[in-house]
Each structure stands twice: as C-alpha cells, then as structure tokens.
Amino acid sequence: xxxxxQYPATLSVSPxxxxxxxxxxxxSVSSSLAWYQHKPGQAPRLLxxxxxxxxxxxxxxxxxxxxxxxxxxxxxxxxxxxxxVYYCQQYxxxxxxxxxxxxxxx
Amino acid sequence: EVQLVESGGGLVQPGxxxxxxxxxxxxxxxxxxxxxxxQAPEKGLEWVADIKHDGSDQYFVESVKxxxxxxxxxxxxxxxxxxxSLRAEDTAVYYCARLTQWVxxxxxxxxxxxxxxxxxxxxxxxx
Numbered sequence: 001x002x003x004x005x006q007y008p009a010t011l012s013v014s015p016x017x018x019x020x021x022x023x024x025x026x027x028s029v030s031s032s033l034a035w036y037q038h039k040p041g042q043a044p045r046l047l048x049x050x051x052x053x054x055x056x057x058x059x060x061x062x063x064x065x066x067x068x069x070x071x072x073x074x075x076x077x078x079x080x081x082x083x084x085v086y087y088c089q090q091y092x093x094x095x096x097x098x099x100x101x102x103x104x105x106x
Numbered sequence: 107e108v109q110l111v112e113s114g115g116g117l118v119q120p121g122x123x124x125x126x127x128x129x130x131x132x133x134x135x136x137x138x139x140x141x142x143x144x145q146a147p148e149k150g151l152e153w154v155a156d157i158k159h160d161g162s163d164q165y166f167v168e169s170v171k172x173x174x175x176x177x178x179x180x181x182x183x184x185x186x187x188x189x190x191s192l193r194a195e196d197t198a199v200y201y202c203a204r205l206t207q208w209v210x211x212x213x214x215x216x217x218x219x220x221x222x223x224x225x226x227x228x229x230x231x232x233x
Contacts, residue, residue, distance in 0.1 A: 031210070032208065032219075034220070036223075043222075043224055043225045044151075046219070046220065049219045055221065087150070095141075095143075095220075100150060
C-alpha cells in the first residue's frame with residue numbers, strides 16, 4: 001500500500017497570505033495525485049488532479065505541483081472560504097489519502 | 107447540476123446489517139465507475155469498495171471483504187453498499203463518489219480519480 005504523508009498537520013494563515021501544503025508518497029506515484037478540500041458537513045471538493053491540473057470551476061489561486069513522491073498545493077492569497085481541511089490522494093495504485101492539513105485562521 | 111446524495115446510515119449493533127444508498131443526478135450514471143469512501147472519527151479517508159459502470163466488476167478493501175457488497179441499479183441511477191457483520195471499527199461517515207478516468211494529454215490512462223462526492227451518511231456501530 002502506498003502511504004501518503006501530509007505536512008504540516010495544521011497551518012495557521014492570515015487572510016490574503018499565501019499557504020503552501022505538502023504531501024509525500026512512500027513510493028513514486030508519477031503524477032497520479034489529486035487534492036481535495038473538505039469542510040464540515042459538506043461534500044469533499046476536487047481541486048486538482050494529475051498533480052497540477054485544476055478541476056473545473058476551481059479558482060486560479062489554487063495551484064498544484066510536484067511529481068514522483070513530493071507534491072505541493074499552493075493557495076496564493078487565502079480567502080475566507082478557503083479555511084478547511086485539505087487532503088492529497090494517490091490514484092496510481094488503488095486509492096490512498098493523506099491524513100489532511102487543516103488550514104485555519106491565524 | 108451533478109449531485110450525489112447518500113442515505114441509509116444510522117445506529118446498529120455489532121453484528122448487525124445496514125444498507126446504504128446513493129442517488130445520482132445530473133450526469134449519465136451508467137457510464138461511470140462509482141466508489142464508496144469512509145472516514146472514521148479522527149481518522150483519514152479510506153477507500154471501501156468500487157464498482158464498474160455496468161456492475162460486472164467490484165473491488166473491496168481487505169477489511170470489508172466477505173462482509174460488504176456493492177451494487178448499482180442503473181435504471182434508478184443508484185448505488186448501494188450492503189454492510190453485514192458490522193464491527194465497531196466500521197463506524198464512520200460513508201461517502202459515495204464518482205470516478206473519472208484520468209486523461210493525460212491524449213492518453214487515456216488506467217487511473218481514476220474522484221471528481222464528484224456526496225455529503226456522506228453516518229454509520230455508528232455500537233451496543
């Protein structure tokens with residue numbers, strides 16, 4: 001099983017600031033990597049797939065990068081609606097998720 | 107609007123059974139693989155089971171094999187998860203999601219990601 005590790009567990013950021021979230025795979029997943037945003041009581045929302053392709057309707061302030069085992073999700077200027085938990089997921093070998101990074105208001 | 111709505115969760119005793127449903131709308135349901143994912147309290151997301159668009163293939167995480175079955179009714183645009191012999195460790199929010207094949211450039215890969223999710227239904231296994 002491919003293990004996904006996200007860091008940090010919690011990120012405290014002020015509105016308007018930049019946030020960078022990291023994700024590491026225990027073995028190469030090439031670019032088979034997705035990022036999801038999850039708010040309490042809501043459906044998880046696909047942000048990025050293929051490591052760097054934004055999903056339909058996702059604002060340009062969200063950008064994904066990386067390949068192989070190291071990946072990042074950058075939110076260029078945090079808006080109030082961006083405070084949530086973010087998960088990375090590999091889909092090259094079944095599906096496994098990271099434990100999530102909570103982005104909270106500083 | 108593309109939408110998935112889960113139902114059927116509740117409180118059940120260990121060893122009991124429960125059937126979850128997922129109603130799909132806004133897309134051609136019978137052309138997509140579908141999947142169930144769960145999240146136990148204070149834990150991460152975990153793939154549970156997935157099913158081919160025509161129902162002919164199903165796959166399960168090891169911990170539910172022999173206890174859970176996944177099925178679909180394409181005429182009703184619905185996905186199901188029958189859960190038997192439930193254990194405390196099955197306590198979780200269960201989400202259904204649509205799987206979309208990853209097209210890398212012009213290449214249709216054999217990899218699928220989850221592009222639409224429901225809000226989930228809560229299953230609690232406790233005496």
